[in-house]
Amino acid sequence: MTLVQTGSLFTAALVAAIATVVSILSGLAICDALRHSAAPQTAREVVNWWPLLIYGPWMVASLSILRSALHQRRALHSWSIVLLFSTLATLLCVAQAPRTIAAGAASALPAVAALACFQQLVRQITLTRPPRQAAPRHRTPSLSPTAQLKQTATAAGRVQDRTAPGYPATDNRTIRQTSHGHRFG
Known part of the structure; x- marks a missing residue:
């Protein structure tokens, strides 16, 4: 490994450690606010578990994102789940303040900091992994030689759209264009 690769992996590991600490401290910091937000409407036994109802789905979705990034x-x-539950945590904490x-x-x-650190962690993971080979997700239907020529010429910007209003009508002959711009048909 080169010095740049070693530095990149070290930085990613440091980001992972900081994101983990910030997420844990965030959960601890808003735990009481989340309990207080549930206290008036919820049974006393459930109130202690209330923060888990917010951060449980957040953690599961976060792990899914990390797996997807890998x-x-x-x-x-x-x-969307991470954003929804981060927003809920933020709103419940602000309501108690x-x-x-x-x-x-x-x-x-705390909730915004945990979300920001997590997003940066995911960015570090995607940066340290080499990109996959680009492959088409779907097969493209085979085109006739005329359609291929028209598609290639249109993509290169050399042929106008013959179906556009005001374009002179042709007598249904195929109009071809060479790579030098000469037309024949």
């Missing part, structure tokens, strides 16, 4: 797959559904700007910001900070 396999270089997208995890849109899991990201005193009605000052400083208290509201301080109560929102």
Whole structure:
């Protein structure tokens, strides 16, 4: 491994450690606020487990995102769950905070910090993995030689759209264009 690769892996490991510590401290910091938000409506035995109802789905979705990042797959559904439960945690904590700007910001900070650190961790994982070979996800239907020529010429910007209004009608002959721009048909 080169010095750059070693530094990259060390940085990714450091980001992982910091993200883990921030997430744990975030959970501990908002645990009481989440318990207080459930206390008036929930049985006393359940109140102690209330933070797990917020951070449980968050953790499961986070692990799904990490797994997807390792396999270089997208995890849109899991990201939506993480964002939903981060938003819920933030709103519940802000609702329990005193009605000052400083208290509201301080109560929102732990959940937002955990989310930001987690997103950066996922970015580090995707940066340290080499990109996969790009392969088409679906087979493309085979085109006739005329359609291939038209598609190639259109992509190169050399042929106008013959179906556009105002374009002179042809007599259904195939119009071909060479690589030098000469037309014949």
